[in-house]
Amino acid sequence: MPATPTVAELAAATAQQLGALSSAFAIDWIEECDSTNRVLAERPPAADERIAVLVANRQSGGRGRRGRQWLSWSGGSLTFSLRWRFAAGAPVPGGLSLVAGLAVARALDTFGARDIALKWPNDVLHRGNKLAGILVELSSARGCAMTAVIGIGINVRVPADAQVGGHNTVGDLASVLAVPPSSPQLLAAILIELQRLLELYASAGFAGLRTAWEQRHAFAGQRVRVSSENMTVDGECAGVDEDGALLLRDGTGTRRILAGDVSLRPLAAEAS
Numbered sequence: 281m282p283a284t285p286t287v288a289e290l291a292a293a294t295a296q297q298l299g300a301l302s303s304a305f306a307i308d309w310i311e312e313c314d315s316t317n318r319v320l321a322e323r324p325p326a327a328d329e330r331i332a333v334l335v336a337n338r339q340s341g342g343r344g345r346r347g348r349q350w351l352s353w354s355g356g357s358l359t360f361s362l363r364w365r366f367a368a369g370a371p372v373p374g375g376l377s378l379v380a381g382l383a384v385a386r387a388l389d390t391f392g393a394r395d396i397a398l399k400w401p402n403d404v405l406h407r408g409n410k411l412a413g414i415l416v417e418l419s420s421a422r423g424c425a426m427t428a429v430i431g432i433g434i435n436v437r438v439p440a441d442a443q444v445g446g447h448n449t450v451g452d453l454a455s456v457l458a459v460p461p462s463s464p465q466l467l468a469a470i471l472i473e474l475q476r477l478l479e480l481y482a483s484a485g486f487a488g489l490r491t492a493w494e495q496r497h498a499f500a501g502q503r504v505r506v507s508s509e510n511m512t513v514d515g516e517c518a519g520v521d522e523d524g525a526l527l528l529r530d531g532t533g534t535r536r537i538l539a540g541d542v543s544l545r546p547l548a549a550e551a552s
């Protein structure tokens with residue numbers, strides 16, 4: 281049985297996969313922390329321009345959206361966070377979490393995955409099963425540019441008896457690809473797509489990526505229920521706008537739903 285790679289070997293293998301692009305990233309691969317989003321957000325920014333990435337083999341308190349816990353399995357998940365700094369003074373455009381989902385979907389395509397779809401605002405699905413979740417947390421210190429910590433959790437190989445909450449059924453890459461990529465291969469592919477798309481997004485906002493996102497929209501034209509603590513809205517998904525807001529059509533017109541503490545589920549699935 282091959283020896284389990286050390287975190288230093290995993291980081292080196294990622295750098296090798298990234299090739300010339302590896303100088304754009306400062307990758308720290310660690311055995312364990314509670315949440316890579318929390319730890320990275322608390323780290324002081326580096327003096328250089330590299331994009332900070334924190335990867336953990338295990339998370340003891342992984343955070344999900346809407347205050348949920350994010351479960352991962354050592355050796356069966358890829359969990360990491362990336363820090364993206366916006367230009368000083370620049371307004372942060374909407375749709376950042378949608379961009380991250382698109383980057384993950386495109387990275388999975390490079391391994392031959394088919395039918396990778398996106399559920400607004402930021403789940404990555406394969407035929408209705410959730411392969412990856414994304415948690416974007418924004419912060420700004422006084423006088424400093426806005427910073428986003430983009431946390432991504434990918435299910436690579438989920439144990440058969442795994443209990444996962446939420447409205448999605450859990451999926452994993454091992455069910456999608458005959459040979460799932462190694463963690464360094466997967467991480468490098470996602471970082472390459474993320475960097476490319478985040479640069480486009482930083483210069484032109486979500487508008488330039490909107491069509492690409494809509495082409496993968498899992499619930500395009502379908503009736504869904506969007507709910508939060510304070511509201512429930514039913515309607516037909518009519519795409520997303522240039523800020524990444526969901527457009528929901530009902531009898532009274534089209535409403536914009538801003539990403540936030542909301543959940544979305546297809547009404548057909550709920551009835552079944």
Ligand code: BTN
Nearest residue numbers: 315317342343344345413431433
């Ligand atoms: C969700 O779908 O609820 C979002 C899940 C985000 C999970 C990732 S795993 C890496 C990063 N660290 C965390 O604590 N959460 C994100």
